[in-house]
Each structure stands twice: as C-alpha cells, then as structure tokens.
Amino acid sequence: MVSAHVLTLARRPEGMPTAADFSIEGRILDCPPHGFIAEILYASVDPAMRTWISGEDTYRAPVAIGEPMPAIAIGRIVASRADRFPLGAFVRGPFGIASHAASGGEQVAVLPAGSPEALPHHLGVLGISGLSAWFGLTAQGGIKAGDRVLVSGAAGAVGSAAVQLARIAGAEAVGVAGGTDKCAWAAECFGAPVLDYRSGDLAASIKQMMPEGADLIFDNVGGAFLQAALENLAKGARIAVCGGISQYNNDTRHGPSNYLNLVVRRASMHGFLVHDYAAEFTEAVRRLARWHHEGRLVGVVDVEPGLENFAGALAGLFSGTNRGKRLLAPNPELL
Amino acid sequence: MVSAHVLTLARRPEGMPTAADFSIEGRILDCPPHGFIAEILYASVDPAMRTWISGEDTYRAPVAIGEPMPAIAIGRIVASRADRFPLGAFVRGPFGIASHAASGGEQVAVLPAGSPEALPHHLGVLGISGLSAWFGLTAQGGIKAGDRVLVSGAAGAVGSAAVQLARIAGAEAVGVAGGTDKCAWAAECFGAPVLDYRSGDLAASIKQMMPEGADLIFDNVGGAFLQAALENLAKGARIAVCGGISQYNNDTRHGPSNYLNLVVRRASMHGFLVHDYAAEFTEAVRRLARWHHEGRLVGVVDVEPGLENFAGALAGLFSGTNRGKRLLAPNPELL
Numbered sequence: 001m002v003s004a005h006v007l008t009l010a011r012r013p014e015g016m017p018t019a020a021d022f023s024i025e026g027r028i029l030d031c032p033p034h035g036f037i038a039e040i041l042y043a044s045v046d047p048a049m050r051t052w053i054s055g056e057d058t059y060r061a062p063v064a065i066g067e068p069m070p071a072i073a074i075g076r077i078v079a080s081r082a083d084r085f086p087l088g089a090f091v092r093g094p095f096g097i098a099s100h101a102a103s104g105g106e107q108v109a110v111l112p113a114g115s116p117e118a119l120p121h122h123l124g125v126l127g128i129s130g131l132s133a134w135f136g137l138t139a140q141g142g143i144k145a146g147d148r149v150l151v152s153g154a155a156g157a158v159g160s161a162a163v164q165l166a167r168i169a170g171a172e173a174v175g176v177a178g179g180t181d182k183c184a185w186a187a188e189c190f191g192a193p194v195l196d197y198r199s200g201d202l203a204a205s206i207k208q209m210m211p212e213g214a215d216l217i218f219d220n221v222g223g224a225f226l227q228a229a230l231e232n233l234a235k236g237a238r239i240a241v242c243g244g245i246s247q248y249n250n251d252t253r254h255g256p257s258n259y260l261n262l263v264v265r266r267a268s269m270h271g272f273l274v275h276d277y278a279a280e281f282t283e284a285v286r287r288l289a290r291w292h293h294e295g296r297l298v299g300v301v302d303v304e305p306g307l308e309n310f311a312g313a314l315a316g317l318f319s320g321t322n323r324g325k326r327l328l329a330p331n332p333e334l335l
Numbered sequence: 336m337v338s339a340h341v342l343t344l345a346r347r348p349e350g351m352p353t354a355a356d357f358s359i360e361g362r363i364l365d366c367p368p369h370g371f372i373a374e375i376l377y378a379s380v381d382p383a384m385r386t387w388i389s390g391e392d393t394y395r396a397p398v399a400i401g402e403p404m405p406a407i408a409i410g411r412i413v414a415s416r417a418d419r420f421p422l423g424a425f426v427r428g429p430f431g432i433a434s435h436a437a438s439g440g441e442q443v444a445v446l447p448a449g450s451p452e453a454l455p456h457h458l459g460v461l462g463i464s465g466l467s468a469w470f471g472l473t474a475q476g477g478i479k480a481g482d483r484v485l486v487s488g489a490a491g492a493v494g495s496a497a498v499q500l501a502r503i504a505g506a507e508a509v510g511v512a513g514g515t516d517k518c519a520w521a522a523e524c525f526g527a528p529v530l531d532y533r534s535g536d537l538a539a540s541i542k543q544m545m546p547e548g549a550d551l552i553f554d555n556v557g558g559a560f561l562q563a564a565l566e567n568l569a570k571g572a573r574i575a576v577c578g579g580i581s582q583y584n585n586d587t588r589h590g591p592s593n594y595l596n597l598v599v600r601r602a603s604m605h606g607f608l609v610h611d612y613a614a615e616f617t618e619a620v621r622r623l624a625r626w627h628h629e630g631r632l633v634g635v636v637d638v639e640p641g642l643e644n645f646a647g648a649l650a651g652l653f654s655g656t657n658r659g660k661r662l663l664a665p666n667p668e669l670l
Binding site: 243254256 | 393394557576577578579582587588589590591592593594595596597598599600601602603604605606607608611
C-alpha cells in the first residue's frame with residue numbers, strides 16, 4: 001500500500017485554467033495482482049489537455065468532474081507483482097497527474113536504462129512530441145528534400161522537433177514563435193530562422209523568407225499563424241494540422257477566413273492524430289533516438305515542480321512561457 | 336468584317352454585381368489570318384467570375400477596368416480563314432461575353448454535330464461543370480462505392496453533376512440547396528435527397544441523413560454549409576473544395592471556426608482547379624457523354640437572354656435564382 005496524491009478536475013475552466021479548477025486528493029494505492037506501483041518523476045503537460053477538460057466531444061471522452069487528470073508520465077517502480085516490471089525500473093504510461101500510480105501494465109513501456117538526463121526526453125523528443133512532428137511531416141506532409149517548410153510553435157516541444165526533422169530530411173525550415181528573446185533562443189538552439197509573430201506583419205515576414213511560398217506547413221497553433229501561412233502557399237502546398245493552441249481557450253473560435261487560397265494554390269489541409277500511427281512508433285523512435293544521440297535532434301525540457309502547479313504549467317503553454325517540452329515533476333525531491 | 340457588341344468591365348463591383356458595373360461597346364471584328372469569327376449562342380456564367388472582377392490575385396490575373404469580360408462560350412462560325420473551322424461549325428472557346436468573337440483558334444474545340452438541345456450542355460454537364468464534379472470526386476475526393484457523399488449547391492451546375500456522378504460511382508449522395516421548392520425540384524430531377532440550408536439546423540439535418548458522418552464532401556459554397564459539414568465528418572473524411580460562392584461578394588470573408596474537427600476526425604480538405612486536369616479532359620468527357628446519353632447524368636440549363644442581362648445573371652447565382660447551369664444567350668433570336 002502506498003499513499004498518493006492525485007490531481008482531479010474540480011470544475012470546467014472558463015478561458016485559461018487556474019488552480020481552483022483542480023483538486024488534490026489523497027488516495028491509498030494497492031499494487032494490482034499482475035502490475036506495479038510507480039512514483040512519478042515527470043508528467044507530460046500538453047495543450048490538448050485544455051480540450052479534454054472543456055467537456056467537448058473530441059477524439060477522447062471528456063474528463064468528468066471529479067475524475068483524475070489523465071496524462072502520460074514517467075515513473076520509477078516502487079512496488080511490483082510482475083516480473084516484467086522490476087523494482088527500480090523506469091516506466092512510461094498513462095499514469096495521470098499524480099504523485100504515484102498503480103498500473104496493471106496496460107499501455108506501459110519499460111524504458112531503457114540510461115542517464116537521468118535522458119529520461120524526460122521519453123516524454124518529449126523521443127516521445128509523443130517527436131512522433132507528432134515526424135508523422136506530421138512524413139505521413140501527412142509527404143516531406144521531401146528541398147521542400148520549404150514552415151513550422152508554428154517552433155520554440156515548443158512539437159514545433160522544435162518539426163524544425164529539426166525537416167532539416168534532417170533535407171528541407172529548408174523556417175519556424176514561427178512569439179517574442180524576440182524566445183525566437184532568438186529557438187533559432188540558436190534548433191538551427192533555423194525563427195520569425196516572431198508578435199512583431200510586425202507575419203504574412204509579409206514569411207514572404208520575405210520564402211518568396212515562392214511554403215511547400216509544407218506544420219501547424220499546431222492556428223489563428224493568426226494559419227491565416228498568414230495561407231497567404232504564403234506554394235502551388236500544391238500541404239498543411240499538416242497537428243492542433244490549434246491559439247483556439248483552445250476561446251469560447252468563440254475562429255477559422256482562417258482565407259481558406260479559399262487552398263483552391264487558388266491547389267493546396268490541402270490534413271488533420272491528424274499521432275496515435276493513429278501507433279503501429280509504426282517503434283521504428284520511428286529508433287530513428288529519432290539515433291538523431292538525438294548524434295546531436296542532430298535536440299530536446300529541451302522545461303520542468304515545473306509540484307502537483308499544485310499543474311494549472312499554471314498548462315496555462316503557460318497558451319501564454320507561451322515554455323521553452324521546449326513542458327513537464328510537471330510531482331515529486332521534485334526525487335529528481 | 337463583322338459588327339459586334341462586347342461587354343466590358345466598367346468598374347469593380349461592391350458586393351453584388353449590377354448592370355452599372357459593366358459597359359456594352361461596339362467593335363468591328365476582322366477575321367484573323369488562320370482563324371474565324373463566330374456568332375455567340377451561349378456564354379457560361381460562373382460564380383468564379385465574381386473573383387476575377389474583384390481585383391484580387393487569384394489563379395488568373397484580375398480583369399482590368401475597360402477589359403472585355405472573359406467567358407467560355409459556344410458559337411457558330413460565320414466567317415473563316417481556316418479549313419479546320421468550317422462555316423456553320425459549332426465551336427467552344429474563350430470567346431468572352433459578346434455577341435460575336437474573332438479567334439485565332441487557341442483553346443478552341445469544334446463540337447460534334449448534334450441536336451440543338453444538346454449544344455448548351457457542352458458548357459455544363461459535358462463541359463467544365465461536369466468535369467469539375469468528376470475530378471473533385473475522383474482525383475481529389477478518391478470516391479469509392481459505398482461512400483456517403485455530401486454535396487453543396489446541389490441545384491446548381493457543378494453540384495447537380497456531383498450528386499449524380501456520386502450515385503453512378505456507387506456512393507450514397509445527399510445534396511444541400513436553398514429553398515423548399517428548389518430542393519424538391521433538385522431531388523426529383525437528380526435522384527437524391529436534397530436538404531434545405533434555409534430551413535432549420537443544417538448540421539442536425541445532415542446528421543439525421545448521415546448519422547455516421549460523410550466520407551466525402553464536395554463543396555462549392557463554403558460559409559454555413561462548410562461549418563455544418565465539418566460537424567458531420569466520418570473518420571478520415573475528405574473535403575474537395577471547388578469554390579466558396581457564399582464568400583465571393585463579401586468584403587469580410589469567414590472561414591469555418593470548427594476547422595479543428597479535421598484533427599479530431601483525421602480528415603482533410605483539398606482545394607483544386609479543374610484546369611489542372613486538362614490532359615485528362617478528353618477521356619473524362621467520353622465517360623460523362625456516355626452517362627448523359629444513357630440518361631443517368633442529367634444536365635439542366637438555365638438561359639438568360641441578352642448581353643445587357645449579364646450582371647443580373649451573375650448576381651442571381653449568389654442569391655440562388657438559377658436551376659442548373661446558368662448561361663447567357665447574347666443573341667437570343669438565334670436560338
């Protein structure tokens with residue numbers, strides 16, 4: 001038996017999530033018959049979580065009031081009744097936002113033993129973030145060498161991976177992010193020019209960098225970015241839509257008023273969910289890990305300590321306080 | 336030498352085009368050395384013309400003030416200096432909105448001799464309208480038997496062809512049009528249910544007809560239709576965007592605020608221009624003509640008489656006065 005703290009949804013947020021939208025509850029966990037209990041080291045904090053708690057019907061059932069907040073997380077096993085989950089092993093799975101989790105082993109991966117520094121990347125560049133970038137560019141975007149690739153959220157987890165993976169694929173990448181300092185940092189860190197959407201006319205800035213337009217656009221932001229991108233389509237351009245972080249907090253959402261440029265430029269816009277490619281994850285991670293090991297695919301993690309800071313860590317994704325992959329460390333004393 | 340009347344653009348319309356936006360000018364035409372002069376029987380009136388005269392940069396250069404109004408038209412040759420264009424032959428080409436046209440033969444097709452009733456269909460179901468429906472459903476939409484296909488503008492030239500071609504391809508088609516009478520007429524004429532977007536909640540009506548959502552959406556309307564369609568996507572749905580007639584007269588255009596349903600439903604939206612498939616037109620027309628001959632692909636033409644009625648004929652496409660393919664007859668006494 002292990003005593004745990006679990007973050008639950010107290011009410012549906014209006015606009016930006018705040019601490020009052022969540023509760024922290026004590027639970028006593030029993031180790032399941034063929035499972036384990038893990039102490040959580042890192043939990044993934046993702047923009048899509050905002051849609052899960054809004055009550056809308058998306059690709060997953062909404063989180064109910066009073067329900068624990070779901071999240072993919074990495075933990076260390078502290079109790080086990082299964083040989084394949086040995087004590088001390090590091091595991092990744094749907095453990096939620098909690099100090100500890102009991103698991104029967106469903107959807108759990110035992111992570112390779114490695115340096116403590118490498119561990120959090122299994123939630124970032126070697127996890128769903130890197131995979132989202134990879135399948136968006138390849139399966140959805142059909143990237144090929146020489147393509148001009150425009151990427152939003154380029155200082156974030158998925159966008160920064162997309163910028164680097166586009167370059168690895170022989171394409172010319174331009175990123176977009178918010179704020180002078182953050183853009184300069186991202187350009188330095190990820191090796192591609194990064195335009196500041198907060199400064200000046202973004203459509204004109206893109207046109208200056210890509211006078212012939214973008215062949216491939218990777219978007220997880222929407223809003224003003226998508227509007228500006230649609231003004232800069234090369235003929236036959238493809239837009240891989242990973243998400244729309246600019247819209248998740250809005251009661252009244254906006255679509256791109258210039259979407260008919262898709263007709264003019266014979267372009268297409270593709271929505272995708274990375275989980276549809278689960279059968280190909282192992283092979284893709286093998287590639288990502290090699291490039292990461294070679295230093296060509298940099299992962300940056302941005303760790304917020306403490307369960308009580310979850311709402312702020314999530315809200316910060318929308319105001320853009322994060323650099324790289326945002327994680328929550330429910331037990332910061334363990335790191 | 337032939338005396339002609341030619342419609343030119345007098346000024347850029349604001350909102351709906353009116354007669355005052357155009358002039359009719361007298362011209363004297365000489366027969367070009369290897370060409371012909373034709374008297375125009377039918378000129379195609381198309382929603383896209385509204386974008387050509389707005390001054391915006393689209394897939395073609397905007398029509399300049401004072402320039403003759405371009406249009407695809409069908410004429411009968413009344414003077415010729417070329418063996419392949421004999422006197423009396425019927426020809427289709429970019430002759431413009433005019434009583435007569437001189438042509439060097441560029442982009443001109445000599446039409447098969449047929450009944451007078453068959454002639455105007457070469458601007459409709461056997462012309463660009465039918466081809467737009469065909470390539471939108473096949474090359475863009477990847478239609479297959481059993482698909483649930485949702486079509487906007489189902490009482491118009493392209494939409495009515497799309498409804499019928501979807502059924503020929505073994506798909507289940509549902510059309511959308513405006514007005515109780517028009518919907519009843521289109522359903523009867525084209526053999527598929529047609530929903531009235533002016534009556535009640537369109538998204539709910541679609542859901543009632545297609546509870547599992549649409550696999551393929553063919554859209555030339557945009558606006559409220561596209562919004563409702565995006566609420567009814569089957570997983571992996573494809574939207575072939577042919578145009579957006581609801582938006583062409585608007586200074587402030589609107590995009591679909593629920594476009595992120597593309598992500599939730601792993602769907603895609605494809606803009607296309609039928610002219611990109613020109614190399615495949617001959618083969619496609621062969622198929623369309625066979626189905627037309629068999630009575631499975633009905634063409635309806637809606638002929639407005641008189642050059643002076645061009646603006647009204649064009650504006651009527653946006654208020655929905657047309658049934659089937661709208662044509663202008665510059666010389667109604669010849670029909």
